[in-house]
Amino acid sequence: MPMYGDLGNKLVQHAKRTQNLTHLPPYQAELVRAVAREVRDLDKDVASLLDPFQGSFDPSTDQATACTLLVNHLSMRRNKRCLLAYHRTRTDKLEELVWNGYDVLDLSAQKTRGANSMTAGADGGTSSLSPQEEDYVRQYGDLLAAYKGQWTDIDLTGSLEPPRDLFIDVRVLKDAGEIQTEYGAINLTKNSQFYVRQGDVERLIAQGYLQKLG
């Protein structure tokens, strides 16, 4: 029996699954739209139910209508909660990814490219983030950068593990261009290997450009 609130529940089940994943699954644009449509339909129903009463509805004289109104109202409220919780779960995850130093936008774009080559662009090049979420990530990233900028001598998102060695061996997984270090410039081309100071490349390791060896 399909019922009001069922779609919202599906959305929350997606959120539940998202909580246990390390990455962010694709945004359920279709479901979100359907739930929002349901709310609009319910609102229309309520308006047409109340219309004949001209603003003088007395619940105790027409209990059947009162009950219908209550059911509609509760369904809308339920859908609202499902929608908010779904989006909140995702933004929580996005914030976590930003704090961990992942380039979220880059990652989701890459995944799309990978998926598209397999499914031959069935989804028409959509990212796993909604446009609003991409905006959110961008602005949250800016906010975090501004916050971190207050302390130049501490990297708030740096590793909490004290390094065992000052210098480490790294292998380059993706071309990352030229970086400047205290010991001069290094050109990071794919598959090359370097012995570098850990502090110089920590960021690049977190972003997946470099792999730590040994």
Add this chain to the structure above:
Amino acid sequence: MSYYDIDSILTDAEKIPCTFQLDIPDLGYLDNNPGQALKSGTKIALPLWLAEMLAIANLGDDIDQDKSFVSFELPAAVGNDVVQALKADPRAVPLRDQSPHFYGLATHMMDLSEEQELGSVLRKTFVTRAAEIALHARKVGGTTGSKGGPAEEASNLGVGGAGEEFLRGLDEWERKLFRKAHDGSKAGKEWMDSVKKR
């Protein structure tokens, strides 16, 4: 139990058996009969988020006429059979089969109904099962560091079968407890190892 809590929302989707107390022309779709009136006395399983408010909404100004839109019964998950089984041995009941959010559902029902016994049965159930959960959480994947040697490891493997059965029956809340206990003992062991290395 925050507004945004996913498990709390899923708990509210659990259905309980309700009986409508009056005819409602527009709600036929709830009984799979869109377009038809919903007759008084119709029994429908409604999700908690709907049933709860319908059951406590009081009709009219008559205080002595204590009537609401629906009356409800205890769902089977916290029904007499389950309660009796829990009284016999809390560890033997796979709560997950009753409801993935067993405790959440049960506490909701305690708020709604005047079931006196349920609370104490639940408390005993949780305490007994929590001890068992803690025991399993320490064992899973943690045999290498134990001081007991090969004999204890062997016995751990022995309980593995029955333990799995028990762990599969945990409800969401208990699963969280299990994960926390497991991560805790694992982190503790890792720290001890890193201290020894230095």
